[in-house]
Amino acid sequence: MVNNFKVLKGDVEAAINIMKEVTKWGRSVGLNVWKDEYLTREKLMISNNEDDFCIGQVSDDNACCMILQWKDTLFWPQEKENEAGYIHKLCVRRKYSGMGLSRKMVEFAIGECKKRNIGYLRLDTGWNKKKLCNLYESLGFKLVGKTLLADRGEFALFEMKIQK
Numbered sequence: 001m002v003n004n005f006k007v008l009k010g011d012v013e014a015a016i017n018i019m020k021e022v023t024k025w026g027r028s029v030g031l032n033v034w035k036d037e038y039l040t041r042e043k044l045m046i047s048n049n050e051d052d053f054c055i056g057q058v059s060d061d062n063a064c065c066m067i068l069q070w071k072d073t074l075f076w077p078q079e080k081e082n083e084a085g086y087i088h089k090l091c092v093r094r095k096y097s098g099m100g101l102s103r104k105m106v107e108f109a110i111g112e113c114k115k116r117n118i119g120y121l122r123l124d125t126g127w128n129k130k131k132l133c134n135l136y137e138s139l140g141f142k143l144v145g146k147t148l149l150a151d152r153g154e155f156a157l158f159e160m161k162i163q164k
Contacts, residue, residue, distance in 0.1 A: 002099050004059040007108045012041055015053040015065040015089075022091040032126065034089070047073070056092075056105050064101040066090040068109050070116070075124045075147060075157060084120035084159070085113045106139050106160075113162050120159055127154035 019039050026033035037043065044053075048067055056064040072079070072086040087109055092101045109121055125132040127146060133156055137143070141158035148154050 002058055002101065002104065004057075005063075005101075005104055006057050007105070008055045008057060010050045010053060011055050012044070012050055012053045014055050014062050015067070016041065016044065018055070018062060018065040018093055019089055019091055021093055025094050032129075054105065054108065056101055056108070058096060058099070058101075062093070063096040063099075064090070064092040064105055066105050066109070068112060070118075072122070074149070075155060076122060082116065082118060084122045085109050085116075085118055087121065087123040090123070102135060103139055110160075110162055114164065117164070119162050119164070121162060122157065122159045124155045124157050127156050129156075133158075 016039055019034065020036070023033045023036070023039065044067070048069060052067050052069050054066050054068055055062050067088040069086040069088065070084075071081040072088075076084070076086065087106070090102060090105055092099075106121070113119075113121055121141075123136060123141065124147075125136065133143070136158045139160075141160045143156055144159045145157040146154060147157060
């Protein structure tokens, strides 16, 4: 159980720092993680607003982050804006792993969807990333599809229906 947890929105630099830290760790243990060139303010702000960046804090320490969007033209191009919330780059700093922070961030995203009267929460991950696929299923997401991006490979598409 995590005490003193809160989510702040809009701190792009803090989110990028967490993403880079988690990516560096991932590489050190042989995981296929985001490329550094995708983790810059310039690249991330192309399809995001500052408010899309969410930082999870434990006792005022930046512990995890995600991007929460309201349209995703890359992975869900057929879907309309504000039909779903889309989680990207959900990551937890290693010192906070195993504390249920991914669940806390998903719960925050569900709350944001409910405020907007949005009925779905969606995310994607690499098709072969079985641990992440299992994590997302344990959080209540269902595998609903697969997509191929020419320059990045195959991705699993997950969706959660939000109870209103």
